[in-house]
Structures are given as C-alpha cells and as structure tokens.
Amino acid sequence: MSAPPAGRPLPVVDADSAPFWAALRDRRLMVQWCGTCDRHVFYPRALCPHCHAELAEWVECSGSGTIHSYTVARRPAGPAFAADVPYVVVLVDLDEGVRMLSNLVTDDVDSVRIGARVAVRFEDVTDEITLPLFEPAPDA
C-alpha cells in the first residue's frame, strides 16, 4: 500500500457514497432524487430523510448555487491544511435545493459574501477522488 498523499484527508468511500464519488471522477456532480416526495437529497443515503422511501435514483446537478454561509479558516484543520491558510469553508445551496459543505477557491478571501453565486469546479486529488469545490460564478 502506498503512503497517503500529502494534503487533504481523503473521504472513506462506502456503499452509500460510491456513486457520488464515481460520478465526480467523470466531472459530474450527482445527487440522489426522491421520486416519492419529489426532492433532491444530499448526502447519499439508503432512505429519503423526508419521506423514508428507498432512494435509488441519481440525477446530475447544474453545479450552480448560492453561498448560504462561509468562514475563513485562519488556523488550519490539521497539518494537511497548514499550507492553505487562509482558506474559505463554504455552505453552498445548490440550485437543486440541497446544501453542501465545500471550499470556495479564491485569491481574495475577504471578498466572499453570503448570497454570492458560485459554480462547481472539479479538483482531482487522487486517481480515485475528485472533490467538488466551488469558485465565484463566471457572470458574478
């Protein structure tokens, strides 16, 4: 087994999350969709958290969203992030109606604002893992 790459701690992929991470390798942001209550669901799981129907369908997201909240980490979350400070941790409301935590990639951490439009960008971390990060929307 090779040593873990320097950098971010890698998600431990499981049966729930395997389709999510597999789609990201192909540069697609996929989330589950509940046909019973007609809602998108994130993160991936066995049963819909709203109506408890079994979740089997996946749909692709536009990758566009709005910043619901953010923080600028001035201290790293462990040594793996030491070279990245200051960096932006962001809650993004995707246009499909689900909220996810990610990073906003920006050279100006003090310019971030709640309500700003963002777009996904795919960050290859290893051969297996591509993270869905965000950046200011091109037309923002």
Place this chain on the structure above:
Amino acid sequence: MRTAVIAGVADHPLRDGKLEPGGSVLAAQARVAAAALADAGASWSDVDGLLSTGMWGIPGVGQLPTVTLSEYLGLQPRFTDSSNIGGSSFESHLASAVRAIERGACDVALITYSSTQRSDRSRTLGGRAPVLTMQYETPYGMPTPVGGYALAAMRHMHEYGTTSEQLAEIAVATRAWAALNPAATRREPLTVDDVLASPMISDPLHQLDSCLVTDGAGAVVVTTEEHARACGATPVHVRGYGEAQSHWTIAAMPDLTVPPSAASGRRALEMAGIGVDDIDVVELYDSFTITVLLTLEALGFCRPGEGGEFVSGQRTAPGREFPMNTNGGGLSYAHPGMYGIFLLVEAVRQLRGECGPRQVAGARTALVNGTGGTLSSASTCVLSVA
C-alpha cells in the same frame, strides 16, 4: 411516587488548567466522586447507579466508560448510562438518573466526567479518517468544532446585523464572573477591545470568542429526596428536563441560527410549568460566544435576532439584570472537552447559596442548557430549591 433530587456536587481542583494533583481520568473521577458523595453526606456503599461518558475509553475512544469506571471504583451498579450526545450529555444523564430513581431502578446515582486533554496536549476531535457522514466535511478542512459555530455566527450577522462587539460582550461579562471565582482558570480583566484584538481563528470568531482548553473533572450525586434529607443534604429539585437533536453535519442544520435548545428548552419549561421570567440564574454551555447568543434566543429569553442587543452593555455581568454563567463558564473557568457537568455543579451551588462573592442573591430557580456537537444536541434542565 419517589422524588429524585440532586444531593451533592463537586468539581476537581485545577492549576493552570491542569488537574491538581495530576493523574488519569479514572483517578480524577474517583477523587471528584468522593468529593460529591461527601458533599451529599452519602456513602460509596449506597451507590448503585453510575452515569459517565467521555473522550477517553477502553478498548477505544469513547467505549465502555461505565464498565471501565465501575471496576476502577469498586462498584457493581444496577443502573448505568453512558450515552454520549456531546457536551450536553450530563444534562441528559441527570434526566436519566431522575427517571431511574423515580421508578426504583437505583437509589443513589453518581454522574461523573473527566478529561486530561490539556495535560495530554491533545484535542481528540481531529485526526480521524473521514468515514461515514464525515466524508462530506473533513476533506474540506472544516476546522472542528469552531468552523460550524463560525458558519452559524456569520449567518446570524448576515440576517440580523449582529456584531463582533456584541459577541465579545459575552466573553467580557463571563470573565467578570470568573474574577469572582477562585477556582477559575482565567481571572484577569478582559475588555471588548481585547477580544477583538485576539487572533481571528475562523471568521468571525476570535480566539477569545472560544472556550479554554483545560483538564477537568466533575461529579453529581442524585438520590431520593428522603435519602438526601436523611444524609443531611440540601435537596435541589429537578423540575423539568428536555432533550433535542437536529443534525450532525453542519450542512444538515435546519436553520443555522436556531439550535435544538429551542425544542429542549420548551420541553423542560413545560414540564416545570414555568416560563423564562421565573428563572433567577442561567447556566448556558459556552463553547463559543455565539453558542450563548443563539441559546438565549432559542430558549426564549429574547426574540430571534435580538441576542446581540440582549447581551450589550454587560447585561449578563455580575450585579446586572441577567446573571449568567456565574462560575466563569467554559470561556474562563475551564473547558475540558465536554463541559456540561460543570453547568450543573454551578447551578446547584447557586441554588444552595454557597457562591460567596459571586452568589446571585435570592436564587431559587435555575435553568441549565447543555449543547453538544456543532449545535447538534441540546439538553435543558430546570432546577430549584423548595
């Protein structure tokens, strides 16, 4: 029906935030339990209930704490509870002990906690592989736990115009209480400017918006009112309790500005049959200044969005209108990872009138609110003396 009461409490002495004298989490819990039993006038041989949890454990972190601890203490309890819902666990343990005693599942319950995180130079929250739902947070460098609280604070500022100065008021007032408590770790005066000038950790939260990182140990003895009186203890009644959990990952929090104490507080006050105006002293989990502000709103001491104004002008400081976190809190007394048991210890001492220069005159009814995880769990208790 049997009435369960708190008969004894104790906190372990600290020096510079470390156990004094030192020792393991097991030794600390043994010493602090002995102190709480002595406070109650109760005997080790009476103890038949044990409730404990923590970040230590055998064979692994968080595992089998009551099994390990009962052996160390030479106890064979017939009722145990090692539920871990984060820092609010001990308010839930109190409710659990009350129910157990009322139905005769045990007669004398001991609730204990200890951490040696400061002596160990470690906080055990980070560094674990991002399994299960953590795979959607940890890879993004989410600072834990401050990051989630920072996201909530930023959203509260956005929605209501809350300011860093208002958050700092909480840290300053809490320090003023600590100055009156010889057992508190940080007692030197603090100003709003000091808080704002301290290093930013995770915007908008500064270092002095954040709790201390210390060792600590605490214990609470719960028994029947009859037994407490026979032991010569002053019984403190548990008038109401309530719990709530709303999320674990911060992206799943239903509303970043409304912690689950909104529901736990409503349940506890309904059970007690009183309102917030009937409360004389308030002990709220203060992992961060924003934790307190959100909890004040959630419990109904002020309306949503008005927390910043509520705490302005040192309203929660000694001698002012709203006595809160009277031992100096997690911000200035001590914060050994899970703080909730110390809220109970201080509330009981206030209700028994034992607090010397920091005593709240005429305190008869106290509200205690524990918060766990990242605003994830809440447990509220209403305590009173007859």
